[in-house]
Amino acid sequence: MVITIIVIVVVVVIILALIGIYNNLVKLRNNRENAFADIDVQLKQRYDLVPQLVATVKGYAEHEKGLLETITAARSAAMSATSIDDKIKADQQMTSALAGLKVQVEAYPDLKANQNFMQLQGELADIENKLAAVRRFFNSATRELNNAVQTFPNNLVAGMFGFHKEAMYEIEASQRAAVEKAPEIKF
């Protein structure tokens, strides 16, 4: 009689523990997906700023039409990219095009004095910082999920329900060489 009770209690405790572990894994996975979506939010904000930037510069820097077209093209490529690889490539092109714009602007003192333009530059710089922040958070969320999935009691539950180790926001090995080179400023 006593043994039956003990067995029942032990089984109930184990089931409760399993439920707790499963719920925790679900929360961590959703947290990570949320973080990934946040990165896209920042990227979109960056792309939304670009037309304003192009419009402001156009009035002052007639000679830079080529550069502006590069930026606009990079933006369209980024917005229409679907695979992660394409997204990263388009992101890099955008970054180097914007860097190019910064350099060229030095030659146009009128443009530098334009309040609108300086503000847009400030906003762009801030968005770069925000992108870095959300990527950091995405990596933290990924790390927490990976820890939970791989440590001992949880990995049994994880295996049963299809949770697995996820990738960080990393640049692919093939892309790494291109990124580690300084962005090319070509006009």
Place this chain on the structure above:
Amino acid sequence: MTYVGIQTQIARNNWNSLVLLLMFPCIILGMLWVFCCIFGVQSTYDTYGNEDFYLDYKIINDTWLGWAPWVVIIVGIWLIIAYAFNAQMIQHATGAKPLERKENPRVYNLVENLCMSCGMPMPKVNIIEDPQLNAFASGINQKSYTVTLTRGIIDYLDDAELEGVIAHELTHIRNRDTRVLIVSIVFVGILSTVLTVLTRGVLRAFLWSGGSRRSNSKGNGGVAIIVVIVAAIICAAIAYFLTMLTRFAISRKREFMADAGGAELTRNPLGLASALRKISANPGLGHIQREDIAQLYIIHPKQLTQSFFDKLQSLFSTHPSTEERIRILEQF
């Protein structure tokens, strides 16, 4: 000093807040009982016509039971008001004003970006127009969490250093340190006020009763002195209680944990170290003379004028030494 993870820290702080909340009515009712004792001293005359004093516990307990519900209700209302308005009270006491993104995008963006990098909802940002360098975090729930910075610290530190300071304050909020701190500040505030009232009440009571009760002038002086001494001892005991409460709520460990959390958040411990260096040269907020709010600051200003209770509290200093904090941050 063992390192505990942030979840443990949060759980501990929540537990401490709860315990403080529960201890409080007990302490208030205890003080009420002592108060009843002081007033309930009875006298009889023995065969020689000398006065004899004793405590009739039945009368005392009945009096106490009669008063207790009212006291609890009054203190409860006070507590609710303090809870609801703690943010405004701190703002009022320090002269802090909210900071809009438009006014100072640099600071606002620093706070926003740090919050985004750890997935924390953004607290309010306040500014104090004071050239001295200091910063603190306050608030007990998401609606009231606030990071307050002085104009001096915003202008004097560069971006990396200011980021370190903000990260330190954000970690205090994340750990729920601010919650425990404000609960204890509210209590200590209420208890100090009640204590002052009681002390004055006791002194006045004996000045009056000296005239009406005693006929024997020799016994008059002796008894009055003894009772005043007893009252003073009781007040000192209660004051000790207050400081224990405060110590219980705040510990130096929290400051180290906040430094560590801040460094992890920014991935740059040297930023905070260099900020601490600059601040330690110039920390005090000149016009804030309240010791209890000073405990919230990033570096404890030593120049505050001190009342009796403050002197007791300063024996148990609530902030670790700045040199030690800088040393630990720079060892990486």
